[in-house]
Amino acid sequence: MDFHALFPQMQDSVASLPNVFPASLLKNTQWGFAAVEAVHLLALGLLGGCVLFLNLRLLGVGVTSETPAGVERQLRPWLYLGVAGVLLSGVLIGMLNPEKLFTSPAFFAKMIAMVAALIFSFGVTNAVASSQGRVSPGVMAAAIAAFALWLWSMGVFSLSSGTNPGTFHLVVAGYVILFAFGQRTRILALIASLGLMLADLVITYGVIGLDRDYDGFMSTTKLFVEIAALVLVALLGFEIATGKQADTGKPAKLIAVFSILSWVTVAAAGRWIGLS
Protein backbone atom coordinates (compact mmCIF):
# COMPACT_ATOMS: atom_id res chain seq x y z
CA MET A 1 0.00 0.00 0.00
CA ASP A 2 1.23 3.51 -0.85
CA PHE A 3 -0.20 6.99 -1.48
CA HIS A 4 -0.20 6.43 -5.26
CA ALA A 5 -2.45 3.39 -4.86
CA LEU A 6 -4.92 5.45 -2.78
CA PHE A 7 -4.79 8.74 -4.73
CA PRO A 8 -3.59 8.00 -8.29
CA GLN A 9 -5.31 11.18 -9.57
CA MET A 10 -2.81 13.27 -7.56
CA GLN A 11 0.21 12.09 -9.57
CA ASP A 12 0.58 15.33 -11.59
CA SER A 13 0.12 17.59 -8.56
CA VAL A 14 2.70 15.58 -6.63
CA ALA A 15 5.19 15.76 -9.51
CA SER A 16 4.96 19.57 -9.50
CA LEU A 17 5.80 19.93 -5.79
CA PRO A 18 9.51 20.78 -6.36
CA ASN A 19 8.33 23.93 -8.16
CA VAL A 20 6.24 25.07 -5.19
CA PHE A 21 7.61 27.46 -2.55
CA PRO A 22 9.72 26.85 -0.42
CA ALA A 23 11.08 23.79 -2.28
CA SER A 24 11.48 25.95 -5.39
CA LEU A 25 14.16 27.95 -3.55
CA LEU A 26 16.24 24.85 -2.85
CA LYS A 27 15.74 22.68 -5.92
CA ASN A 28 18.58 24.14 -7.96
CA THR A 29 21.07 24.47 -5.13
CA GLN A 30 23.89 22.01 -4.62
CA TRP A 31 23.63 22.00 -0.82
CA GLY A 32 19.94 22.59 -0.18
CA PHE A 33 18.69 19.03 -0.08
CA ALA A 34 21.66 17.73 1.91
CA ALA A 35 21.35 20.58 4.44
CA VAL A 36 17.65 19.85 4.97
CA GLU A 37 18.44 16.14 5.40
CA ALA A 38 21.04 17.01 8.04
CA VAL A 39 18.52 19.20 9.91
CA HIS A 40 16.05 16.28 9.77
CA LEU A 41 18.61 13.95 11.39
CA LEU A 42 19.52 16.47 14.09
CA ALA A 43 15.87 17.09 14.92
CA LEU A 44 15.28 13.33 15.04
CA GLY A 45 18.11 13.04 17.57
CA LEU A 46 16.62 15.71 19.82
CA LEU A 47 13.14 14.26 19.45
CA GLY A 48 14.48 10.75 20.12
CA GLY A 49 16.07 11.79 23.41
CA CYS A 50 12.91 13.55 24.61
CA VAL A 51 10.57 10.69 23.66
CA LEU A 52 12.88 8.06 25.12
CA PHE A 53 13.48 9.68 28.50
CA LEU A 54 9.86 10.72 29.06
CA ASN A 55 8.61 7.22 28.30
CA LEU A 56 11.38 5.52 30.27
CA ARG A 57 10.28 7.63 33.23
CA LEU A 58 6.73 6.34 32.75
CA LEU A 59 8.22 2.84 32.79
CA GLY A 60 9.86 3.63 36.14
CA VAL A 61 13.46 3.98 34.93
CA GLY A 62 15.71 6.73 33.54
CA VAL A 63 15.51 10.11 35.26
CA THR A 64 13.78 8.79 38.39
CA SER A 65 15.12 11.64 40.51
CA GLU A 66 12.28 13.71 38.98
CA THR A 67 8.56 12.95 39.00
CA PRO A 68 6.99 11.99 35.63
CA ALA A 69 5.36 15.44 35.56
CA GLY A 70 8.72 17.08 36.24
CA VAL A 71 10.44 15.17 33.43
CA GLU A 72 7.60 16.06 31.05
CA ARG A 73 7.80 19.75 31.99
CA GLN A 74 11.57 19.86 31.56
CA LEU A 75 11.53 18.05 28.22
CA ARG A 76 8.53 19.88 26.75
CA PRO A 77 10.33 22.77 24.95
CA TRP A 78 12.94 20.44 23.48
CA LEU A 79 10.27 17.98 22.34
CA TYR A 80 8.44 20.84 20.61
CA LEU A 81 11.69 21.96 18.99
CA GLY A 82 12.50 18.41 17.83
CA VAL A 83 9.02 17.80 16.41
CA ALA A 84 8.98 21.20 14.65
CA GLY A 85 12.41 20.48 13.13
CA VAL A 86 11.40 17.00 11.97
CA LEU A 87 8.11 18.19 10.46
CA LEU A 88 9.47 21.29 8.69
CA SER A 89 12.53 19.53 7.27
CA GLY A 90 10.43 16.47 6.47
CA VAL A 91 7.96 18.53 4.43
CA LEU A 92 10.85 20.07 2.48
CA ILE A 93 12.46 16.66 1.84
CA GLY A 94 9.10 15.37 0.64
CA MET A 95 8.55 18.36 -1.66
CA LEU A 96 12.01 17.94 -3.20
CA ASN A 97 11.60 14.22 -3.75
CA PRO A 98 7.84 13.69 -4.14
CA GLU A 99 7.52 11.04 -6.80
CA LYS A 100 9.67 8.49 -4.99
CA LEU A 101 7.73 9.02 -1.75
CA PHE A 102 4.35 8.91 -3.51
CA THR A 103 4.96 5.30 -4.56
CA SER A 104 6.86 4.17 -1.45
CA PRO A 105 5.15 1.75 0.99
CA ALA A 106 7.82 2.67 3.58
CA PHE A 107 6.80 6.35 3.34
CA PHE A 108 3.13 5.41 3.70
CA ALA A 109 3.97 3.34 6.81
CA LYS A 110 6.05 6.25 8.16
CA MET A 111 3.19 8.73 7.77
CA ILE A 112 0.66 6.48 9.50
CA ALA A 113 3.17 5.76 12.29
CA MET A 114 3.86 9.48 12.60
CA VAL A 115 0.19 10.28 13.20
CA ALA A 116 0.16 7.54 15.86
CA ALA A 117 3.38 8.86 17.42
CA LEU A 118 2.11 12.46 17.48
CA ILE A 119 -1.11 11.35 19.19
CA PHE A 120 0.95 9.41 21.73
CA SER A 121 3.29 12.34 22.43
CA PHE A 122 0.82 15.23 22.41
CA GLY A 123 -2.42 13.55 23.46
CA VAL A 124 -1.38 10.67 25.67
CA THR A 125 2.07 10.50 27.27
CA ASN A 126 2.18 14.22 28.09
CA ALA A 127 -1.19 13.93 29.86
CA VAL A 128 -0.24 10.67 31.62
CA ALA A 129 3.04 12.16 32.85
CA SER A 130 1.40 15.41 33.95
CA SER A 131 -1.06 13.43 36.07
CA GLN A 132 1.80 11.40 37.59
CA GLY A 133 1.00 8.18 35.69
CA ARG A 134 -2.79 8.15 35.92
CA VAL A 135 -4.65 7.37 32.69
CA SER A 136 -8.07 9.03 32.28
CA PRO A 137 -10.75 7.44 30.04
CA GLY A 138 -10.28 10.17 27.39
CA VAL A 139 -6.53 9.62 27.31
CA MET A 140 -7.06 5.86 27.12
CA ALA A 141 -9.33 6.35 24.10
CA ALA A 142 -6.63 8.44 22.39
CA ALA A 143 -4.05 5.76 23.25
CA ILE A 144 -6.23 3.03 21.72
CA ALA A 145 -6.66 5.12 18.53
CA ALA A 146 -2.90 5.70 18.34
CA PHE A 147 -2.21 2.01 18.97
CA ALA A 148 -4.60 1.03 16.15
CA LEU A 149 -2.84 3.43 13.76
CA TRP A 150 0.54 2.04 14.79
CA LEU A 151 -0.68 -1.51 14.13
CA TRP A 152 -1.82 -0.37 10.66
CA SER A 153 1.60 1.15 9.94
CA MET A 154 3.28 -2.05 11.15
CA GLY A 155 1.05 -4.06 8.83
CA VAL A 156 2.13 -1.97 5.83
CA PHE A 157 5.79 -1.95 6.93
CA SER A 158 6.03 -5.69 7.58
CA LEU A 159 3.97 -6.92 4.63
CA SER A 160 5.42 -4.76 1.84
CA SER A 161 8.12 -6.35 -0.23
CA GLY A 162 11.43 -4.52 0.18
CA THR A 163 10.54 -2.76 3.43
CA ASN A 164 9.78 -5.80 5.62
CA PRO A 165 13.43 -6.40 6.64
CA GLY A 166 13.16 -3.03 8.45
CA THR A 167 10.84 -4.60 11.03
CA PHE A 168 14.05 -6.04 12.50
CA HIS A 169 14.67 -2.60 14.05
CA LEU A 170 11.25 -2.60 15.71
CA VAL A 171 11.73 -6.02 17.26
CA VAL A 172 15.22 -5.10 18.50
CA ALA A 173 13.88 -1.81 19.91
CA GLY A 174 11.23 -3.79 21.78
CA TYR A 175 13.88 -6.01 23.35
CA VAL A 176 16.00 -2.99 24.27
CA ILE A 177 13.00 -1.36 26.01
CA LEU A 178 12.32 -4.62 27.85
CA PHE A 179 15.96 -4.86 28.90
CA ALA A 180 15.89 -1.24 30.12
CA PHE A 181 12.86 -1.53 32.41
CA GLY A 182 12.37 -5.27 32.89
CA GLN A 183 12.96 -6.88 36.25
CA ARG A 184 11.98 -10.53 35.95
CA THR A 185 12.53 -10.97 32.21
CA ARG A 186 15.67 -8.94 31.59
CA ILE A 187 18.04 -11.90 31.26
CA LEU A 188 15.49 -13.88 29.26
CA ALA A 189 15.11 -10.91 26.88
CA LEU A 190 18.87 -10.71 26.40
CA ILE A 191 19.24 -14.44 25.77
CA ALA A 192 16.23 -14.60 23.42
CA SER A 193 17.23 -11.58 21.35
CA LEU A 194 20.91 -12.49 20.98
CA GLY A 195 20.14 -16.19 20.42
CA LEU A 196 17.54 -15.52 17.74
CA MET A 197 19.75 -12.95 15.97
CA LEU A 198 22.75 -15.28 15.96
CA ALA A 199 20.70 -18.26 14.78
CA ASP A 200 19.15 -16.15 12.01
CA LEU A 201 22.57 -14.94 10.83
CA VAL A 202 24.10 -18.41 10.87
CA ILE A 203 21.19 -20.13 9.12
CA THR A 204 20.42 -17.45 6.50
CA TYR A 205 23.93 -16.35 5.55
CA GLY A 206 25.88 -19.45 6.53
CA VAL A 207 23.64 -22.41 5.73
CA ILE A 208 21.17 -21.16 3.10
CA GLY A 209 23.32 -18.49 1.44
CA LEU A 210 22.15 -15.89 -1.05
CA ASP A 211 23.39 -17.53 -4.21
CA ARG A 212 21.54 -20.77 -3.68
CA ASP A 213 18.02 -20.06 -2.42
CA TYR A 214 16.68 -16.47 -2.36
CA ASP A 215 13.12 -17.48 -1.40
CA GLY A 216 14.42 -19.72 1.37
CA PHE A 217 16.57 -16.87 2.66
CA MET A 218 13.67 -14.43 2.80
CA SER A 219 11.16 -16.85 4.34
CA THR A 220 13.67 -17.98 6.98
CA THR A 221 14.46 -14.38 7.95
CA LYS A 222 10.74 -13.59 8.13
CA LEU A 223 10.13 -16.66 10.32
CA PHE A 224 12.87 -15.56 12.75
CA VAL A 225 11.45 -12.03 13.00
CA GLU A 226 7.98 -13.46 13.66
CA ILE A 227 9.27 -15.79 16.39
CA ALA A 228 11.26 -12.93 17.93
CA ALA A 229 8.18 -10.67 17.87
CA LEU A 230 5.98 -13.33 19.51
CA VAL A 231 8.54 -14.01 22.25
CA LEU A 232 8.86 -10.25 22.79
CA VAL A 233 5.10 -9.75 23.13
CA ALA A 234 4.94 -12.61 25.65
CA LEU A 235 7.87 -11.26 27.70
CA LEU A 236 6.55 -7.67 27.61
CA GLY A 237 3.10 -8.83 28.65
CA PHE A 238 4.50 -10.93 31.50
CA GLU A 239 6.76 -8.09 32.66
CA ILE A 240 4.03 -5.46 32.70
CA ALA A 241 1.49 -7.82 34.32
CA THR A 242 3.80 -9.06 37.08
CA GLY A 243 6.48 -6.36 37.39
CA LYS A 244 6.98 -4.33 40.53
CA GLN A 245 4.46 -1.51 40.85
CA ALA A 246 6.32 1.79 40.49
CA ASP A 247 4.83 5.29 40.72
CA THR A 248 3.10 4.65 37.40
CA GLY A 249 0.51 1.94 36.73
CA LYS A 250 0.31 -0.84 34.16
CA PRO A 251 -1.69 1.18 31.59
CA ALA A 252 0.94 3.96 31.71
CA LYS A 253 3.73 1.45 31.15
CA LEU A 254 1.94 -0.15 28.22
CA ILE A 255 1.37 3.29 26.71
CA ALA A 256 5.05 4.19 27.17
CA VAL A 257 6.20 1.05 25.33
CA PHE A 258 3.97 1.71 22.32
CA SER A 259 4.80 5.41 22.30
CA ILE A 260 8.51 4.60 21.93
CA LEU A 261 7.80 1.92 19.33
CA SER A 262 5.66 4.34 17.29
CA TRP A 263 8.52 6.83 17.03
CA VAL A 264 10.98 4.02 16.24
CA THR A 265 8.63 2.96 13.43
CA VAL A 266 8.67 6.53 12.08
CA ALA A 267 12.47 6.54 12.01
CA ALA A 268 12.92 2.97 10.76
CA ALA A 269 10.36 3.33 7.96
CA GLY A 270 12.00 6.63 7.03
CA ARG A 271 15.37 4.94 6.68
CA TRP A 272 13.89 2.11 4.61
CA ILE A 273 12.46 4.59 2.11
CA GLY A 274 16.05 4.96 0.96
CA LEU A 275 17.01 1.32 1.42
CA SER A 276 14.04 -0.37 -0.26
Add this chain to the structure above:
Amino acid sequence: MLHDFFRWIQETLGATASAESWSQQFRGSLNLWGITEGTHVLTLMVFAGSIWLVDLRLMGVAFKSTPFSKLNDKVLPYTVVSFAVLIVTGIALFLAKPVDYYHNVWFRAKMIFLIIAALNIFWFHVKVQKNEAEWDEADKPPTSARLSGAISLSSWVIVIILGRFIAYNWYDCGKPLPGFVNWFAECASTPSGIVTADAAPPLVFPASGAESSTSQLAQGR
Protein backbone atom coordinates in the same frame (compact mmCIF):
# COMPACT_ATOMS: atom_id res chain seq x y z
CA MET B 1 50.29 2.92 3.55
CA LEU B 2 46.77 3.06 5.00
CA HIS B 3 45.41 3.39 1.47
CA ASP B 4 47.06 0.08 0.52
CA PHE B 5 45.85 -1.59 3.72
CA PHE B 6 42.24 -0.50 3.17
CA ARG B 7 42.46 -1.50 -0.48
CA TRP B 8 43.59 -4.95 0.62
CA ILE B 9 40.60 -5.16 2.97
CA GLN B 10 38.20 -3.93 0.30
CA GLU B 11 39.41 -6.09 -2.57
CA THR B 12 41.39 -9.06 -1.25
CA LEU B 13 40.58 -10.06 2.34
CA GLY B 14 38.39 -13.18 2.27
CA ALA B 15 38.33 -13.38 -1.53
CA THR B 16 38.64 -16.76 -3.22
CA ALA B 17 38.60 -17.89 -6.84
CA SER B 18 34.81 -18.15 -6.70
CA ALA B 19 33.93 -15.46 -4.14
CA GLU B 20 34.41 -11.71 -3.69
CA SER B 21 36.17 -10.21 -0.67
CA TRP B 22 34.25 -10.08 2.64
CA SER B 23 33.99 -6.34 2.23
CA GLN B 24 32.35 -6.68 -1.18
CA GLN B 25 30.11 -9.51 0.02
CA PHE B 26 28.92 -7.37 2.94
CA ARG B 27 28.25 -4.40 0.66
CA GLY B 28 26.32 -6.54 -1.81
CA SER B 29 24.51 -8.61 0.82
CA LEU B 30 20.77 -8.86 0.91
CA ASN B 31 19.55 -6.82 3.90
CA LEU B 32 22.69 -7.14 6.07
CA TRP B 33 24.22 -3.82 4.98
CA GLY B 34 20.82 -2.10 5.12
CA ILE B 35 20.07 -3.41 8.60
CA THR B 36 23.52 -2.37 9.81
CA GLU B 37 23.09 1.13 8.36
CA GLY B 38 19.55 1.42 9.73
CA THR B 39 20.76 0.33 13.18
CA HIS B 40 23.54 2.96 13.01
CA VAL B 41 21.07 5.76 12.22
CA LEU B 42 18.45 4.66 14.77
CA THR B 43 21.06 4.27 17.52
CA LEU B 44 22.27 7.76 16.69
CA MET B 45 18.89 9.06 17.88
CA VAL B 46 19.40 7.50 21.32
CA PHE B 47 23.02 8.59 21.57
CA ALA B 48 22.52 12.18 20.40
CA GLY B 49 19.29 12.60 22.34
CA SER B 50 20.85 11.38 25.57
CA ILE B 51 24.14 13.25 25.35
CA TRP B 52 22.44 16.51 24.33
CA LEU B 53 20.18 16.38 27.40
CA VAL B 54 23.26 16.17 29.63
CA ASP B 55 25.01 18.89 27.57
CA LEU B 56 22.00 21.18 27.92
CA ARG B 57 22.01 20.61 31.71
CA LEU B 58 25.73 21.40 31.80
CA MET B 59 25.03 24.60 29.87
CA GLY B 60 22.35 25.51 32.39
CA VAL B 61 19.44 25.58 29.95
CA ALA B 62 17.54 22.34 30.76
CA PHE B 63 16.78 20.26 33.86
CA LYS B 64 18.01 23.20 35.93
CA SER B 65 16.30 21.94 39.09
CA THR B 66 17.89 18.48 38.80
CA PRO B 67 21.40 18.04 40.23
CA PHE B 68 23.83 17.39 37.37
CA SER B 69 25.15 14.18 38.96
CA LYS B 70 21.67 12.66 39.26
CA LEU B 71 20.80 13.37 35.63
CA ASN B 72 24.21 12.24 34.41
CA ASP B 73 24.12 8.99 36.42
CA LYS B 74 20.69 8.07 35.02
CA VAL B 75 21.33 9.06 31.40
CA LEU B 76 24.98 8.01 30.99
CA PRO B 77 24.33 4.23 30.68
CA TYR B 78 22.12 4.87 27.64
CA THR B 79 24.76 7.17 26.13
CA VAL B 80 27.56 4.66 26.66
CA VAL B 81 25.66 1.62 25.34
CA SER B 82 24.37 3.48 22.28
CA PHE B 83 27.88 4.82 21.60
CA ALA B 84 29.25 1.26 21.69
CA VAL B 85 26.61 0.17 19.15
CA LEU B 86 27.46 3.21 17.00
CA ILE B 87 31.15 2.29 17.03
CA VAL B 88 30.50 -1.37 16.10
CA THR B 89 28.03 -0.57 13.31
CA GLY B 90 30.16 2.38 12.17
CA ILE B 91 33.27 0.19 11.81
CA ALA B 92 31.23 -2.44 9.95
CA LEU B 93 29.89 0.19 7.54
CA PHE B 94 33.39 1.62 7.07
CA LEU B 95 34.72 -1.83 6.20
CA ALA B 96 32.12 -2.13 3.42
CA LYS B 97 33.95 0.59 1.44
CA PRO B 98 37.15 1.43 3.37
CA VAL B 99 39.07 2.99 0.47
CA ASP B 100 36.17 5.23 -0.53
CA TYR B 101 35.63 6.44 3.03
CA TYR B 102 39.36 6.85 3.66
CA HIS B 103 39.56 9.38 0.82
CA ASN B 104 36.21 11.02 1.58
CA VAL B 105 36.58 14.64 2.74
CA TRP B 106 33.47 14.51 4.95
CA PHE B 107 34.56 11.26 6.59
CA ARG B 108 37.96 12.75 7.43
CA ALA B 109 36.38 15.92 8.82
CA LYS B 110 33.97 13.76 10.84
CA MET B 111 36.92 11.88 12.39
CA ILE B 112 38.51 15.20 13.39
CA PHE B 113 35.35 16.31 15.19
CA LEU B 114 35.03 12.88 16.83
CA ILE B 115 38.53 13.43 18.22
CA ILE B 116 37.54 16.92 19.41
CA ALA B 117 34.48 15.43 21.15
CA ALA B 118 36.67 12.74 22.75
CA LEU B 119 39.24 15.30 23.95
CA ASN B 120 36.41 17.35 25.43
CA ILE B 121 35.16 14.30 27.36
CA PHE B 122 38.70 13.74 28.65
CA TRP B 123 39.01 17.43 29.68
CA PHE B 124 35.60 17.26 31.38
CA HIS B 125 36.48 14.20 33.45
CA VAL B 126 40.00 15.31 34.35
CA LYS B 127 39.44 19.02 35.02
CA VAL B 128 35.83 20.17 35.02
CA GLN B 129 34.31 17.31 37.00
CA LYS B 130 36.99 17.58 39.70
CA ASN B 131 34.98 20.11 41.70
CA GLU B 132 31.55 18.85 40.60
CA ALA B 133 30.25 18.83 44.18
CA GLU B 134 30.58 22.63 44.26
CA TRP B 135 28.28 23.24 41.29
CA ASP B 136 26.27 20.01 41.12
CA GLU B 137 23.01 21.66 42.17
CA ALA B 138 23.62 25.06 40.61
CA ASP B 139 21.11 26.30 38.00
CA LYS B 140 24.00 27.71 36.08
CA PRO B 141 27.22 25.65 36.31
CA PRO B 142 30.60 27.46 36.10
CA THR B 143 31.99 28.70 32.79
CA SER B 144 34.26 25.66 32.30
CA ALA B 145 31.31 23.26 32.64
CA ARG B 146 29.11 25.34 30.36
CA LEU B 147 31.92 25.55 27.83
CA SER B 148 32.44 21.79 27.95
CA GLY B 149 28.71 21.25 27.42
CA ALA B 150 28.68 23.66 24.48
CA ILE B 151 31.74 22.00 22.87
CA SER B 152 30.17 18.57 23.29
CA LEU B 153 26.81 19.63 21.89
CA SER B 154 28.27 21.44 18.89
CA SER B 155 30.83 18.66 18.20
CA TRP B 156 28.12 16.03 17.97
CA VAL B 157 25.92 18.31 15.85
CA ILE B 158 28.82 18.75 13.40
CA VAL B 159 29.64 15.00 13.49
CA ILE B 160 26.05 14.19 12.49
CA ILE B 161 26.01 16.79 9.70
CA LEU B 162 29.35 15.57 8.32
CA GLY B 163 28.18 11.96 8.61
CA ARG B 164 25.16 12.74 6.45
CA PHE B 165 27.32 14.55 3.89
CA ILE B 166 29.54 11.45 3.43
CA ALA B 167 26.81 10.08 1.16
CA TYR B 168 27.29 12.98 -1.28
CA ASN B 169 30.04 12.82 -3.89
CA TRP B 170 30.55 16.57 -4.43
CA TYR B 171 34.20 16.37 -3.37
CA ASP B 172 35.18 12.87 -4.44
CA CYS B 173 38.71 12.43 -5.75
CA GLY B 174 38.77 12.53 -9.53
CA LYS B 175 36.40 15.51 -9.67
CA PRO B 176 37.80 19.01 -10.24
CA LEU B 177 38.63 20.05 -6.67
CA PRO B 178 40.40 22.95 -4.94
CA GLY B 179 44.02 22.20 -4.04
CA PHE B 180 43.28 22.03 -0.30
CA VAL B 181 40.60 19.37 -0.80
CA ASN B 182 42.92 17.29 -3.00
CA TRP B 183 45.54 17.47 -0.26
CA PHE B 184 43.12 16.84 2.62
CA ALA B 185 41.62 13.75 0.93
CA GLU B 186 45.03 12.48 -0.25
CA CYS B 187 43.65 12.21 -3.78
CA ALA B 188 47.16 11.77 -5.15
CA SER B 189 47.21 8.16 -3.90
CA THR B 190 43.91 7.25 -5.56
CA PRO B 191 43.66 5.80 -9.10
CA SER B 192 41.90 8.97 -10.31
CA GLY B 193 44.69 11.17 -8.90
CA ILE B 194 44.52 14.95 -8.56
CA VAL B 195 42.18 17.00 -10.75
CA THR B 196 42.34 20.69 -9.89
CA ALA B 197 39.30 22.93 -10.03
CA ASP B 198 40.98 25.26 -12.52
CA ALA B 199 41.33 22.43 -15.04
CA ALA B 200 37.60 22.00 -15.60
CA PRO B 201 34.67 24.28 -16.45
CA PRO B 202 32.47 25.38 -13.51
CA LEU B 203 29.57 23.15 -12.49
CA VAL B 204 26.28 24.06 -14.18
CA PHE B 205 23.04 22.91 -12.64
CA PRO B 206 20.03 21.96 -14.78
CA ALA B 207 17.10 24.37 -14.95
CA SER B 208 14.47 21.74 -14.15
CA GLY B 209 13.92 21.30 -10.42
CA ALA B 210 12.83 17.69 -10.64
CA GLU B 211 15.99 16.77 -12.53
CA SER B 212 18.12 18.70 -10.11
CA SER B 213 16.76 17.18 -6.94
CA THR B 214 16.74 13.73 -8.49
CA SER B 215 20.36 13.99 -9.52
CA GLN B 216 21.33 15.17 -6.03
CA LEU B 217 19.47 12.22 -4.57
CA ALA B 218 21.21 9.87 -6.95
CA GLN B 219 24.50 11.24 -5.70
CA GLY B 220 23.45 10.97 -2.09
CA ARG B 221 21.98 7.50 -1.90
